[in-house]
Amino acid sequence: MKKISNMGLGNLRKQAEPITDNEEEQMWKCGVLGSHNPRLLVNTLIYLNGLHFSLRSGQEHRKLRFKNSQICLLTRIDGTSFLRYKEDVSKTYQGGLKHRKVAPKTVDHYPNSDKNKCHIEIYKKIYGSVSFSGKGRCILSDAP
Helix, strand or coil, X not given: XXXXXXXXXXXXXXCCCCCCHHHHHHHXXXXXXXXXXXXXXXXXXXXXXXXXXXXXXXXXXXXXXXXXXXXXXXXXXXXXXXXXXXXXXXXXXXXXXXXXXXXXXXXXXXXXXXXXXXXXXXXHHHHHCEEECCCCCEEECCCC
16 A cells, blocks of 8 residues: 555645636526525525535535524625624634634625625525424425
């Protein structure tokens, strides 16, 4: 195994390739992203959350809470709505003795001029069509 590693074989790291602007535009045109049905709405929100709030791992996506949410819709004094993401705990926030003063990341996202692709508008649609069951589970209705 050491011989193979020294030759440079088998030690390539898997790295995701970034999605270009053209590829993203194609996803909107082809209907991979959008708000036409509940499943598409959820997939689009997950994509936009990862894009705008720098969620790197699947674990960060899974840790997001809808009830007592880390993402909230706020309004500025001038009436502009924006989304604020507050991180709970991340890979860089360990909470040890030497890390006590490390603040969790907070990211604000402001509206997009295109209402169909606006993260805030999609968040409002999905938030308006969610109800909670008795066990605290989210139930998404069919009417976005």
